[in-house]
Amino acid sequence: MKYPYESHIPDSYSEREGTPMERENILYHSFCHIPGIGTRTEEKLWQKGIKDWSELLLYSGEENNILKVSQRHIEEYLQKSEEALATNNALYFQEMLPPSEQYRIFPLVRDSVCYLDIETTGCTSSDVITCVCLWNGANLKSYIRYQNLPSLADELLEYKAIVTYNGRAFDIPFMQRELQCKAPIIHIDLRFIMFSLGYRGGLKGVEKALGIDRKNLTGVDGYFAVLLWKLYEETNQESALHTLLAYNAEDTINLEKILVLGYNMKIDKLALAEPYKMHLSVPLTPQPYYNADESIIQSIKESIEQRNQDTGLF
Structure with missing residues (x-):
């Protein structure tokens, strides 16, 4: 059975509250x-x-x-x-700016940027990609192992820039090794920007610190994603796959909000006079693209808790 992997949100989402600045x-x-x-x-x-x-x-x-x-x-x-x-040669400024200041190129590429996040079976060189999500601020696409994952390489060619969280160390090496993907040369890695603002840890920690609510996916992390894919492979449950895709989509869509919030915070810290501090409008949050199965999430949480008790971690 083929799963839906592309979705569109209402046109009203693109009606941002922009300012002349x-x-x-x-x-x-x-x-x-x-x-x-x-x-x-x-x-x-x-x-x-x-x-x-x-x-x-x-x-x-x-x-x-x-x-x-x-x-x-x-x-x-x-x-x-x-x-x-x-x-609009953003590459020139990416090459010249320090990593912590590369957020400044965002206005040059915002009309042709994709936000990307991958899920894998683990973190070693023998592990593989299970799914990838792309978000361009209006449309979302999911790429699934055994289905449409190879087409990701062509899709990336459509964009000037890519935004990730820790993608330089994780997502991009995985994609290059497994898919021979050539990601856009312009790459904004949010890990460096948020680190320069005092945020430490992974994506979920940054989301929590910024007050981004993951609703029924709160507490679901990368290890969950590994177990969800394993469950899907073993049982072929659509609900397990859709829960994984919902998690992956949430990670990806939130990258845009984190970038805009981080951009505005960086701008606020500049010693530049107020009239020249050009803030960006924070994107609206679209409706979920996939339905996460709460019973599966709860079941996995309980199995993890039981395993931790058995191994003496609690």
């Missing part, structure tokens, strides 16, 4: 992508009232005790920056 770009006010200017120097420049590239170029020609690079050096990189911004 959302059409501006923080990159024009950024300096830390210029070699020789770090985030501390950038902050000093903002505090000095230097708020954009044109003002930086003028200031670099004056005698000052902030900049350690020449006006010619700054002029060279600002010209490259202007060309990149004019052509």
